[in-house]
Amino acid sequence: MKQLRLSGSGGQGVITAAIIFAEAAMSEGRQVVQSQSYGPEARGGASKAEVIIDDKPIYHPKIIKPDIVLSLTQKAADKYYKDLDEKTGLLVVDEDLVPDIPDFPNVIKVPVTRIASEQVGKMLFTNIVALGVLVKLSKLISFASAEASVKKRVPPHTIEQNIKALKLGYDAV
Amino acid sequence: MKERTYEKYFRQNRLPHIWCPGCGNGIAMKAIVLAVEKQKLPRDKTIIVSGIGCSSRASGYMDFDTLHTAHGRAIPFATGIKLANPELNVIVITGDGDCTAIGGNHFIHGARRNIDLTVVLFNNTIYGMTGGQASPMTPLHKKATTAPYGSVDRPFDACKLAQAAGASYVARSTAFHVQHLTSMIAEGIACKGFSFIEALVQCPTAYGRKNKMPDPSEMMKWMRDNAVMKAAWDKLPEDKRTDKFPIGVFHEQQTVEYTKAYREVIELAQGGRK
Amino acid sequence: MNNMKLMQGNEACAAGAIAAGVRFFGGYPITPSTEIAETMAKVLPSVDGCFVQMEDEIGGMGVVLGASLAGKKVLTATSGPGFSLKQELIGYAACAEIPVVIVNVQRVGPSTGQPTSPAQGDVMQARWGTHGDHPMIALSPWTVRETFDATVMAVNYAERFRTPVILLMDEIVGHLRENIELPKSDELNIYPRRRPSKTRAQGYEPYAPEKDLVPNPADFGTGYHIHVTGLVHDYTGFPSGSPAVTEEFIDRLHKKIAIAQDEITHYDEFFMDDAEYAVLSYGGVARTAYEAVRQAREKGIKVGMIRLMTIWPFADKVIRRNAEKLKGILVPELNYGQLKYEVERAAAGKCPVKLLAKYNTEIFTPSEILKAIENLEGGRIL
Numbered sequence: 001m002k003q004l005r006l007s008g009s010g011g012q013g014v015i016t017a018a019i020i021f022a023e024a025a026m027s028e029g030r031q032v033v034q035s036q037s038y039g040p041e042a043r044g045g046a047s048k049a050e051v052i053i054d055d056k057p058i059y060h061p062k063i064i065k066p067d068i069v070l071s072l073t074q075k076a077a078d079k080y081y082k083d084l085d086e087k088t089g090l091l092v093v094d095e096d097l098v099p100d101i102p103d104f105p106n107v108i109k110v111p112v113t114r115i116a117s118e119q120v121g122k123m124l125f126t127n128i129v130a131l132g133v134l135v136k137l138s139k140l141i142s143f144a145s146a147e148a149s150v151k152k153r154v155p156p157h158t159i160e161q162n163i164k165a166l167k168l169g170y171d172a173v
Numbered sequence: 174m175k176e177r178t179y180e181k182y183f184r185q186n187r188l189p190h191i192w193c194p195g196c197g198n199g200i201a202m203k204a205i206v207l208a209v210e211k212q213k214l215p216r217d218k219t220i221i222v223s224g225i226g227c228s229s230r231a232s233g234y235m236d237f238d239t240l241h242t243a244h245g246r247a248i249p250f251a252t253g254i255k256l257a258n259p260e261l262n263v264i265v266i267t268g269d270g271d272c273t274a275i276g277g278n279h280f281i282h283g284a285r286r287n288i289d290l291t292v293v294l295f296n297n298t299i300y301g302m303t304g305g306q307a308s309p310m311t312p313l314h315k316k317a318t319t320a321p322y323g324s325v326d327r328p329f330d331a332c333k334l335a336q337a338a339g340a341s342y343v344a345r346s347t348a349f350h351v352q353h354l355t356s357m358i359a360e361g362i363a364c365k366g367f368s369f370i371e372a373l374v375q376c377p378t379a380y381g382r383k384n385k386m387p388d389p390s391e392m393m394k395w396m397r398d399n400a401v402m403k404a405a406w407d408k409l410p411e412d413k414r415t416d417k418f419p420i421g422v423f424h425e426q427q428t429v430e431y432t433k434a435y436r437e438v439i440e441l442a443q444g445g446r447k
Numbered sequence: 448m449n450n451m452k453l454m455q456g457n458e459a460c461a462a463g464a465i466a467a468g469v470r471f472f473g474g475y476p477i478t479p480s481t482e483i484a485e486t487m488a489k490v491l492p493s494v495d496g497c498f499v500q501m502e503d504e505i506g507g508m509g510v511v512l513g514a515s516l517a518g519k520k521v522l523t524a525t526s527g528p529g530f531s532l533k534q535e536l537i538g539y540a541a542c543a544e545i546p547v548v549i550v551n552v553q554r555v556g557p558s559t560g561q562p563t564s565p566a567q568g569d570v571m572q573a574r575w576g577t578h579g580d581h582p583m584i585a586l587s588p589w590t591v592r593e594t595f596d597a598t599v600m601a602v603n604y605a606e607r608f609r610t611p612v613i614l615l616m617d618e619i620v621g622h623l624r625e626n627i628e629l630p631k632s633d634e635l636n637i638y639p640r641r642r643p644s645k646t647r648a649q650g651y652e653p654y655a656p657e658k659d660l661v662p663n664p665a666d667f668g669t670g671y672h673i674h675v676t677g678l679v680h681d682y683t684g685f686p687s688g689s690p691a692v693t694e695e696f697i698d699r700l701h702k703k704i705a706i707a708q709d710e711i712t713h714y715d716e717f718f719m720d721d722a723e724y725a726v727l728s729y730g731g732v733a734r735t736a737y738e739a740v741r742q743a744r745e746k747g748i749k750v751g752m753i754r755l756m757t758i759w760p761f762a763d764k765v766i767r768r769n770a771e772k773l774k775g776i777l778v779p780e781l782n783y784g785q786l787k788y789e790v791e792r793a794a795a796g797k798c799p800v801k802l803l804a805k806y807n808t809e810i811f812t813p814s815e816i817l818k819a820i821e822n823l824e825g826g827r828i829l
Contacts, residue, residue, distance in 0.1 A: 019624060023453045026626040032453065034624040038563055060738040060813050061623050061731065187685065217670040222513070233674055233685060238667040240516060241676035242509065243539050249473075249506040253513025253521075254667060256497050257471055261517065261668050279509070282502035435497060442492035 002140055003063040006130070007048040007080040008072030010038055013127030016153065018049035020131060024141045024149035025053045033058045046076045053140055065089075068138055070130055072112065074098050092133060094126075108137070108173060115168050125165035128154075132169020143170055182206035182216070184236045191230060193301075195389030197348035197374030201295050202231040204351060204372065205264065208358035219262040222251040224271035227302045227376075228295035231266045245276030248283040251290050259432040262362065265292040269310035270300045273329045277309070280331075284338035284367045288431035291361045291368045294331055297376035305379035316383040331371050336424040341366025343424040347373040349396040350420065360422065366430045373400075373418075450628045456594045456620040457524075460550055461486035462629060463598030464522045468637055469548070470496035471519040473510035475503055475529060478562045479618045480552035483524035504532035508549070512536060515545050516675060518640065518666035520602055524550035527560060530569055530576070537611045538577030539677045541700065544654070544662060546605040546640075548598070550614040552621040553730075555808055564808035565618035567730055567781040573613045574759045580697050582704040584711065585613040585759040589733040591625040597756065603638040604711060608703055609661050615758055617781070619731025619810055640666070647671060655682040660703035704760060713756040714765055718744055722751030724823045725769060726777045727790055729755045732811060736779055739816035750820050758786070766793035775823045779803040779816050 004021065006014040015036045022034040031054045038047035050063045069084055070092045071077035077098045081091045086105060093101060095109040110133050116125040128150060135146045147163060154162045183206070192198050209219060219237050223229035225244035232239040242250045251263045272280050272294050283290060299317060300306040307317035307324050310331065314323040336343045342364040346354035354372055361368030375381065375392035386392050401409060403421030454462070461483050464472070472487035488498040497514070501507040504525055511521040525533060530551045540547045553569050555561035569576075573585040584604050588597040594616065601612040641663045645651040653664035653673040664684065665671035678686035679693045687693070704711075718740060719725065728736035733754045740752045753769060753776075755762055770776065775798055778787040787802040794800050803819045805811055 019453065022624060022626075026451060026453050030626075032624075032626050034453070035619075035622060058625075059734040059741075061619060061734055062810060062812075064812065216672075218668055220517075220667050233676070236672055238665075238672055239674045240513075240667070241674065241678070242512075243535060243677055246505065246509040246536065246539075249501060249509025250513035250516075252499070252501075252506075253471070253473060253510035253515070254517040255513075256499060256510070257514035257517035257519045258668055278502050279506050282506065435492075435499075439492040439495065442489075 001052060001054040001058070002138065003066045004051045004134065004138060005048055005063055005066045005069045005080055006050075006134070007046065007070065007076035009076065010045050010047045012072050014047060014072065014130075015049040017127040017131040017134075018051050020146070020149045020153050021134065021141070022051045022053075023153065024145040025051070027145050027149060028141055030055065031058055033061050035061050046073070046079050048076065048080055068092060068134065070134060071098055072126065072130065074100060077102055090137065092137065110169075110172050112169065112172075115172060116165060119168055120161055120165045122161075125161060128162045128165035129169035129172070132166040132171075133173050135166070136170045136173050179203065179206045179210055182209060182236055183234055187234050190234055192227060193378040195375065195377040196227070197297065197376070197389075198228055198231060198295055200348040200351060201228075201293065201354065201372040201374050202234065202266075204354040204358055205231075205266070205293060206235065207355040208362055209264075211355065211359045212362045214262045214362065218260060219264065220251075220254055221264050221266060222247045222254065223266040224268065224276060226268040226271045226300065227297065228266055228268035229271060245271050245274070245279065247271065248276060248279040248290065248292065252283060252286070252288050255288055255290060256432060256435065259289075263290050264362070265290050267292060267294050269294060269296045269298060269331070270308040273309045273331055273334070281334065281338040284335050284340040284369065286431040287339055287341055287367045287428055289365050289367070291358065292370070293358060293361075294369070294371045295374050296331070296371050297374045297380060299376050299380040301376045301379040305383060315380075317380075332369065332423050335367075335369035339367070339428070340369045340424065341427050341430075342368035342422070344369070344422045345371040345373070345420045347396040347400050347420060348375060349393045350400065353420065357422065364425070364427060366427055451626050452629065453624050454591055454627050455482060455622060455624045456588070456591045456616065457482035457552065457622065458486055459591045459595040459627065460524070460598045460614065460616065461490065463595040464548070464602060465490055465494060466595070466632060466635055467599040467602035468520045469522045469602055470494065471511060471514040471521045472496075472523065473499045473501050473514065473521070474507040474523045474525065475501055477504070477526045477529045479554055479621050480524040480526045480550060483550060483552070504529040505535060508533045508536035511547055512540055512545050515547055516667050518668070520546065520606065520640065522548040522550065522602065524552065526552045526554050526562075527556045527569065528558065530572065534576040538579060538581070540611040541577065541581035542677050542679070543675050544609040544664065545611075546609050547611050548601045548605050548614055549611060550598075550616060553615065553617040555806070561808045563618070565731060565781060565810055566806065567617055567732065567785070568783075568806070569615065570758060570782065570785040573615050581700045583613060583759045584608070584610065584704065584757075585615045586713070586756055587615040587617075587730040587758045588620055588756065589730055589754060591620065591623060592627040593756065594620055595627070595629060599635060599637070603636070606638045606640055607661070608707070609641065609664075610704065613759070615730070617730045619734070623731070643671060652682040653684045654680060656699055656703070660699050660706065708760050709764070711757055712760070712762045712765065714762055715754040715756075717752040717754070719751035719753070719769070721749055723749040723774045724777065724820065725751045725753050725773055726779065726816065726820065727753045727755065727766070728779055729758060729786065732779055732781055735811045735813055736816055738813040739820060742813060742817050743820045748820060748824050750823070761789050761793065763793040766790055767795060767797070770794035770797035773798045776800045777803060777816075777819055777823055779805070779811055779819065781805055781810065
């Protein structure tokens with residue numbers, strides 16, 4: 001069983017990224033569950049989306065011990081990294097938006113938001129850049145599956161930019 | 174004697190009705206079936222929907238598919254019937270409390286959607302069935318069991334409310350003006366949109382007796398003497414309007430009817446195939 | 448695996464409704480059920496159905512009842528505060544015997560509570576929420592796939608028994624996405640709308656019960672001129688003040704469900720063959736309970752699990768049969784204790800029943816339930 005947590009603030013698209021990840025894993029024949037928790041507001045606040053991947057049916061729907069936590073805001077990083085395993089867990093943070101790196105041995109910093117705005121053209125693509133990062137780091141799904149899953153979920157006129165974002169994220173780590 | 178052709182529209186085995194002697198509801202109910210006859214509505218495709226209260230017992234006496242809903246909820250039920258089967262003619266019978274108090278939100282939103290319903294409000298200005306409590310249409314300073322010192326709550330003008338909320342057709346008449354009331358309802362039926370007709374009816378038992386007008390004929394004379402046809406009302410100087418009220422068609426503007434509007438949604442959803 | 452889809456519980460509910468023949472949805476948006484309305488708004492017009500967003504929850508209930516009377520299969524969806532508002536017309540549907548499915552995606556209450564957090568606090572409201580006496584059918588799915596199946600079943604039961612049916616979901620399953628494969632339409636059994644068995648000339652009475660104690664009031668607009676009321680009525684459909692008519696009416700409402708109870712009681716038993724203890728669970732919580740029971744088995748504890756899908760009518764026989772041979776039953780619930788008391792009543796003293804309650808917006812962890820199972824075995828159940 002592998003457990004991934006994507007966190008950030010409402011509107012950053014972490015839920016969409018989690019759905020795309022789960023769908024890609026499903027396309028490779030894995031069992032998946034995807035869940036999220038957020039506050040009453042549609043924008044802002046700390047939100048998280050979780051993906052569990054296994055080869056057996058998954059019953060308990062939430063993460064017990066994450067393998068990877070991705071955080072796109074300081075607030076989310078502070079809130080959601082704590083149950084990571086000190087030895088095997090991996091914390092991935094946005095280099096610019098998480099200035100105070102939590103005291104954790106295994107942290108990877110990636111300027112995902114900066115890559116999205118400077119290299120793809122819009123901050124809107126942050127979540128897909130982050131997805132690319134996770135695809136590479138998690139080694140759970142192939143880039144091709146992720147690519148196919150992105151194409152299925154995003155609006156047709158944004159496919160090209162989203163694939164670019166995915167690739168940039170994938171190559172950034 | 175003129176043949177009472179309208180009698181076929183009643184469930185003879187459900188009569189006599191439960192209304193008090195002198196009540197105006199029977200007159201308004203008869204006006205509805207006269208209007209149905211005038212417009213030649215097919216009986217199997219005409220549905221009568223009512224709420225709760227004296228007025229709303231009318232549905233049980235009328236030989237159509239009839240629906241006696243819950244208090245205030247006639248318009249949502251009627252909306253569901255019309256949307257489910259737009260070929261049906263749906264007539265709503267409601268009262269002043271049913272329509273403008275507990276059903277007030279449904280009333281304004283029915284008008285806003287402009288769904289093709291004909292809503293006839295039997296306005297007796299009181300909660301009659303439960304013994305005479307004040308309604309949102311009880312006139313100022315008139316007495317009710319829950320307004321023993323006279324009502325200080327400002328009453329609604331349900332016609333203005335319907336018009337402001339978007340109804341296609343708005344009219345008022347009284348139990349005294351039977352022919353007029355019938356033609357107001359008939360025009361409402363003909364209008365393909367939300368039609369609202371306020372029928373002022375006398376309630377000698379629960380309202381009249383508390384307000385020095387226990388005699389039903391006196392109440393009807395009061396209607397005769399104080400109702401002013403819309404055209405005359407418009408010319409009436411402000412100082413002459415005291416205690417009087419207008420009747421007639423107040424508003425008629427056919428805009429897009431809701432089931433038609435939803436047809437467009439269906440066509441869009443099906444990619445213009447229909 | 449070509450038909451495998453990643454689907455959310457709420458989406459599966461909408462898909463199940465469409466598959467079951469629902470062609471009318473009226474409602475009011477409310478978290479965490481909104482995706483059901485959103486999906487129906489998109490899909491219904493494409494299958495010649497109708498979606499309408501009403502002015503409030505009560506209107507949403509009234510409009511579906513009107514549409515049901517006019518011949519459509521109908522469904523509405525809501526959550527806590529909306530479920531409270533809908534009770535008035537749920538009672539109307541029970542009294543006037545109008546087929547309707549009400550989905551309640553439970554969230555934390557009372558009042559506005561915690562709109563985005565899961566709970567199971569409406570279990571008793573689903574049974575007793577309206578005034579007066581009438582039975583209820585309530586189904587509570589634990590997976591996304593079962594949400595589809597339970598919705599089809601709910602629509603079928605609503606039509607078959609001409610009664611309101613509650614699909615008692617929770618935020619856990621409502622917002623969960625899982626990979627599922629939906630059945631093909633020819634694999635489904637769909638209960639059709641009941642029709643009058645007599646003509647008016649043959650003395651048709653709209654509320655005269657058939658052999659299954661369910662009447663066949665005609666759809667509006669089909670020429671029968673029936674009268675439908677929320678007042679107690681006789682076989683003609685017209686109000687009656689008679690004590691005998693009232694008693695027979697209330698009896699029949701109960702009996703039409705009661706005589707089919709075994710058939711509509713759906714549940715699973717896991718690891719029960721040699722079980723000395725059992726965890727009784729339902730809805731999203733059952734997923735965690737299953738994981739805890741599995742872990743307990745690995746530790747050698749003889750514990751099994753009973754998972755109720757049919758919450759109402761309550762599975763008395765299932766509980767009683769198991770209680771006879773068990774040393775104890777644990778009931779984990781995301782509430783202050785609701786179904787536990789039903790389990791206790793049904794167990795009738797044959798074995799102790801212990802509640803594990805949680806009501807802080809978080810779902811159980813497997814270890815919390817595991818610990819409670821270990822405590823059962825430690826003999827501390829009383």
